[in-house]
Amino acid sequence: MTAPSETDEHGPRVPIVCTACDTTARIPLEEVADTLERHNERLHDGAEIAQVDPDVVDHLADLVATEMGLLDDSS
Numbered sequence: 001m002t003a004p005s006e007t008d009e010h011g012p013r014v015p016i017v018c019t020a021c022d023t024t025a026r027i028p029l030e031e032v033a034d035t036l037e038r039h040n041e042r043l044h045d046g047a048e049i050a051q052v053d054p055d056v057v058d059h060l061a062d063l064v065a066t067e068m069g070l071l072d073d074s075s
């Protein structure tokens with residue numbers, strides 16, 4: 001196995017932020033929900049503090065749509 005790269009070969013990575021413990025991370029899209037749930041469960045008694053970076057939420061639909069090819073089927 002080679003070292004993981006920063007390319008998106010495994011799909012889009014989504015930045016998450018937690019204002020309570022000043023954590024930021026980039027998580028593969030498919031793992032975001034589980035990662036946030038575990039983080040909040042372990043560190044914040046289940047409070048929904050960690051979340052997807054608000055700056056990205058607006059673009060997330062586009063990101064996913066692009067990844068799925070929905071916006072790029074004209075070529």
Ligand SMILES: [Zn+2]
Nearest residue numbers: 018020021043
């Ligand atoms: Zn936290």
